[in-house]
Amino acid sequence: MPAPPGAVHVHDAHAHHPALQHQFETMGQQLESATLGMWLFLVTEIMFFGGLFMAYLLYRVWYPVAWAEGSLELDILLGGVNTVVLIGSSLTMALAVRAAQTGFPRATVNYLLVTMALGLTFLVIKGFEYAHKFETGHVPGPNFHFEGPHAQQVEIFLSLYFAMTGLHAVHMVIGFGLLSVIAWMAYRRRFSPEWYAPVEMAGLYWHFVDIVWIFLFPLLYLVDRAHHFV
């Protein structure tokens, strides 16, 4: 949308908000631009993960038996706990954005810290899962070994498992770094109901990373559980 007519004259006397960058006319225009930019970035992320989901889909159709065998190797308890942890972190993230929007900086900081703690919990649990795969030799590559007639195809499943959850974990780490910066800025009282765009952008990113996991968990852990109750 074009800037409202009132903002035509750039160099008039009224004071600008200190966070207003020079290329924008108003804070509203700046926030709308940042929001649109973030959504577009998330679209690129969907396409980025999309290539992996495509590969997953193809080989799931080709090798259903190996997919079931591979999926049973994953720890459904740890995966389930992690799902709950991540959904919880999305709740606290949303509360952080709400607190920033309504002008409660201390609550913003606290909610962000809880979100980061939950994110860290997820990564630690994921780390234990990966470590277990290394112990049992289920890491694709030269040292991979798997008993059974479909070992090679299970290796493809586990390759995609590591590629998808690994890429997801990288996004979590980036999100953790992002939230530390935002929490520090919130602690320094940099946000107000007039300007809280960075909190909202970080929130969008965090929710996106959660949603990716919501797809990964059933596709990788639950794909063939219907026939094998734990």
Add this chain to the structure above:
Amino acid sequence: MTTPLLPREHYLNIRYGILSWLLTKDHKRIALLYLISVTAFFFLGGFFAVLIRLELATPAGDMVSSDTYNKLFTMHGVIMVFFFLIPSIPAVLGNFLIPMMIGAKDLAFPRLNLLSWYIYMLGGTFTMWAVIVGGVDTGWTFYTPYSTAASNTNVVATGLGVFITGFSSILTGLNFIVTIHRMRAPGLTWFRLPLFVWAHYATSLIFILGTPVIAITVLLLAVERGLHIGIFDPALGGDPVLFQHLFWFYSHPAVYIMVLPSMGVVSEVVACFSRKNIFGYSFVAFSSLAIAVFGFLVWAHHMFVAGMSVYAAMIFSFLSYAVAIPSAVKVFNWTATLYKGSISWQAPLLFVFGFLGLFTIGGMTGLFLAALAIDVHVHDTYFIVAHFHYIMVGGAIMGYMAGLHFWWPKITGRMYPEGWAKFSALVIFIGFNLTFFPQFVLGYLGMPRRYHAYPEEFQVLNVMSSAGASILAVGYVIPMVYFLWSLRYGRAAGPNPWGATGLEWTTQSPPLTENFPMTPVVTEGAYEYSKREMRVV
């Protein structure tokens, strides 16, 4: 008439230090950083082309070994596609012009814009490193399983270069879309936008939807090569055709990344030098979007002989025909704009005439390739090589040259020498056709691509092609020389040397850092030439 002088203060002379360039957030300076970088890559890619044509001057493979030849055409393709053609018009002209055309002070995210240039340079450095330590020989398509299981060249380093550079495209596309949505001057509605902006909007959609897919594909390729996992390797249970699908899902739309911005340039130049409103504005605007959308649905026409289902092949064949419709709409509309126009034969228009002819030939031969039976006959022959060079060089680079000449006075504040520019347009046109037309014939007669030796009966046509390539090279060196010359000796251009419409021409040349002294207000469409006096300086 008074001779115009350069303005006292503009974006080029406001600061001089090296850091004022390397840390700039001004979209115009970033455009110039890109201009210098893509020009360097263009001449490097051209250097590899010269070696290819030298080898092919004789039937025997006598100048370089077959392994070296494989590296030559791979490096030519990788550099030209990923480091020149894709960033050329968007990152140079688009960066410079989009904020000016919409009456904004800058792009929405100036820091991301600078970051995108650094990412581009980092990707370029990786690829250059791969070239220096021995090159890569997979072809620019990196087909598996050759690239993951057989080739012992620097596939991973080159792939990483392509992966990294992709993110600079993504950031540029994202920046353009947000800017076009949110930064337009008051009164500048969507249907008053210059068609150059529409073309870049469509290009940016491809940037953000396509580029991430090639990124993940190259990443998987590197993982497979590093760990010997069978994601794409049939010997290990993987599917090489999956690689081709993922690769072309980006790399076919990438052709439209190259040619859509060029089409944007053509729309501006045609309207200006025929002093007419563009014929069928909304058709030209929407055909850009149609090309971007259809362009995503035709990728498998690169894979008709790859063992795909025949029904899928038929659908992709049909869709490939369909994408010709919006392209043809544009060509017809430009021709109708020229019809009964008051045409002035300036160099940018000569380049555009080159574009129209060559793009039409490239597009028509594309229809041959969309036909299943003919594609089987000419697949992987010089017919394909000729076809895509007519689109990428005859289309994309002709448009790039037209745009560089058209906006050179705005970018530098000085005129290029008109006579030399017309001469170079002619040399490029002749050299191009002599290089690539014989390749259509060669391909139809059955000469395959990517071999460094060939039967003797193909020599006459190959010598013609090599001779044409040397003329073409001269045609590209001439503008390089006179553009540099004009930086110092060119006559000052004044704000609007062409008498063109468009907000970028309402401000001084070179512009101020903030582009406009005050935000402009738009009250009319983009091409109201009928309201102007009929004069070109």
